[in-house]
Amino acid sequence: MNGPERESGERWAAARPVALLLGLVLVAGVAVGVWALLRPVPAQEEQAAARADAVAAASRFATSVNTYDVTDVTAYTDRVASLLTAPFAEQFRTSTDGLLAAYAETGLKSRGKVRQAAVDSIDSDSAQVLVAVDAETTPAGLLTNPPRLRWEVSLVREKGRWLVDDFRAVEAAAATDEAGDE
Known part of the structure; x- marks a missing residue:
């Protein structure tokens, strides 16, 4: 190599470690950026955990309230009341004792099973969860209520625990055939 080519080669040799380092x-910066974008942030993780806890609490309630044996009403009301706020537990006990006592002679038993549950709304201390639950009763046909129930369960967070404060039946929306309307 002669003069200018030799100088250019020497400069490149000196710059090569710097270029490699840059x-x-x-590459490290891109990797860190991708990781930062893809990982859930603590607030998202906390909200996802709160949503999962609310769904679990509403599901426990729906299963428990639909699983009973009228020959042991006290065990049933105690079990369900432990999932409720104090005022709602008192209201539940008052309304349930008389209702189930009316079926004592029939030997009515029910077993609830949650089919689906999802959060409708949630904030730091309250949530609304929609729950679809089936109830299988024996003897069959004794109850006139449909065995497939849909509820909106109102929850409040007390001392870090989701408790049921109310619930109400939700009517199933009538399905329409939009494709046939055209």
């Missing part, structure tokens, strides 16, 4: 820094 390239590695660039």
Whole structure:
């Protein structure tokens, strides 16, 4: 190599480690950026956990309230009341004792099973959860209520625990054939 070519080669040889270092820094920066974008942030993790806890609480309630044996009403009301706020537990006990006592002679038993549950709304201390639950009763046909129930369960957070404060039946929306309307 002669003069200018030799100088250019020497400069490149001297700059090569710097270029390699800058390239590695660039790759590391891109990797950190992708990781930061893809990982859930603590607030998202906390909200996802709160949603999961609310769904679990509403599901426990729906299963418990639909699983009973009229020959042991006290065990049933105690079990369900432990999932409720104090005022709602008192209201539940008052309304349930008389209702189930009316079926004592029939030997009515029910077993609830949640089919689906999802959060409708949630904030730091309250949630609305929609629950679809089936109830299988024996003897069959004794109850006139449909065995498939849909509820909106109102929850409040007390001392870090979701408790049921109310619930109400939700009517199933009538299905329409939009494709046939055209």
